[in-house]
Amino acid sequence: MWKLIKKRLQTAVSTRPIEEVLTSQPPRIEQGRLSCEDDLLVRFNHLAATVFGGSLHVRHVDTGSCNACEWELNALLNPVYDVSRMRIEFVASPRHADVLAVTGGVTRNLLEALRMTYEATAWPKAVVAIGGCAIGDGLIGKTYAQEGGIAPFVPIHVKVPGCPPRPQEILAGFLHAMECLTHGVEQSGS
């Protein structure tokens, strides 16, 4: 136990500041306000004050990925990115989810699972396609065993290209999804 506490105390904070994770350019202070080239941070701050309170529950669906996209999603939870502090949470059931994060190009054996997961997700919902396979421009593409993209089966709201996309890029994708959802809720007036 003592060793554990000692190591914990010795470990420097490795978590990157939100500003740094969200912006490709380092932010500058201009006229007393934080400003950066990329406006994601501004939008993130804005989102925090909206319907969802900026929180997002994500359910991951693997429809036949190569595992790299999964690990990048998992990396979002590590201490460096630590997305929980941005109120993004991975949930165990689609019934708790706002967003479906889909990886992989929809194999024949998983088509049913994708459909059922989408249907089980409560409205309003958004779908984030992560990686080339899910978006539909993967190298493997259509074969006898896979469809080559999720588009024919569920609507895609946000595409995060890459093979695999880096964790920051996936995070940006989630923030865009949050915006989609906010607009959706405002429009339908609920």
Place this chain on the structure above:
Amino acid sequence: MEYTGTETVVLRAELVKACQRLMQTGFRLLTMIGTDERERTGHFILRYYFAADRTSQIALVTVRIPATDPTYPSVATIIPAASWYEREVYDLLGIQPIGHPDLRPLVLHGQRVNAYPLRRDYPLLQSLPEVRRELQEPALDEGQFIVPVGPIHAGVIEPGHFRFLVAGENVESLDAQLFYTHRGLEKRAEGMHVAEAMALVEQTCGVCSVSHALSYAQAVEAVAQIQLAPQAIWIRTLLAELERLYNHVGDVGNLCAGIGFSFGTMQGARLKEQLQQLNDDVTGHRYLRGVIVVGGVAKTFSFAEIERIRVTTMQILQEIGEITDAILSDEIVCDRFNRTGVLDAQVVEQWSVVGPAARASGVVRDVRMNFPYAGYGELEFSVPTFQTGDVMARFQQRIAEIYESGKLIDQIIRRLLELVQTGDGTPLLTPLPSLVPGSFAIGISESARGENVHFVMVGENQTIYRLRIRSASYANWPAVPYAVPGNIIPDFPLINKSFELCYACCDR
């Protein structure tokens, strides 16, 4: 290294006996490949590859199956490890093993349809009919229950369906249905240029990209019979060890996640992230893709990059020592790890289990040592083993291997520095000669999960005629259910993580 070995062509009736003879002389099943060569030779051909670890020998048993009567006596009756290969060949090529103990569909779920996608006359793009699943009422004794889990799991992990037969708290047996992520990768590769297919091969598995790329490249290079530039060899070796390191370090964290021990989980994840950022900095890809190409490597490392690798790995090695020390000083961790998920050495032999899982059960089996490839023949290292075969052994196995990796990286860097310094100017890429259609070879390399074996047969114009990827996970999955009975269901995620098998490269 080239694995020519001995090839024996046998008649169908003698197949089982020929395999048995090899098993009795210290060989184990390495892989089995079915090919549709009707247009070339008028037959289907099955190739059973065997390996003898102690004597570093490869043996090949070939059997021709007439197109008019695609059946043969099943080898799985005497070698359990052959079971999955034969089921897969039946699913995809329609060659039936007579007497096979379990002929349920493996790769293609649902009902058998009379379509065999790996046959040459089956078009790549033609979809199979949608899966119709049938639920079967299992016969249960008093007090027994079936607990189904998956295919979509609670965490961010890959899909697989598990059925636990439980009585009270204890699991009595486990039935795992995999191949949910079967993508048809091997069929896709057919007809592709051997060099271009590398990008595809790297997508077999996210976290073993280097190892798959190596196995594939070595297979093609064995067919082409080319020698690589020394610098290319050492860069490949370095990448292979970097991959092992980030996987094993990550697994230390993952195993702790299996019991909800967040100190270990987070420390492991933090170090893994550091290593992946290192990968990104020196190769431009967090999973080290794109560097290994057929005939060599696509880039070399600068002094600054090599120094970055040295400093980071040294620091990680030091930290991982402190962290694992702290983890193992925790009573609850030890209690959960010890005697959980025991894999018998006997099962290891029967099912030809590979990698850290085999070594943690006391079986010395490491391709780097037994069949040295890339630069391993010239390096000094040992193959650690543990005896108990439980989760604790597999955990400690990884830690021991992390240190070995550290030693290897140190030696490789020294070699590499010499070469970069002298700048011998040999190109990093050896051009491919024109390949003889119909020639084939296998390539083997040791990933963080065990050996990956690629079989490549080339066709006309430098294209692939048949690619068969046998990953470490494919070899180890059938043995996992043997480690589960007697444990409770909440221990299954832990046992599963201690094998750390990948679904994608198993299913392809």
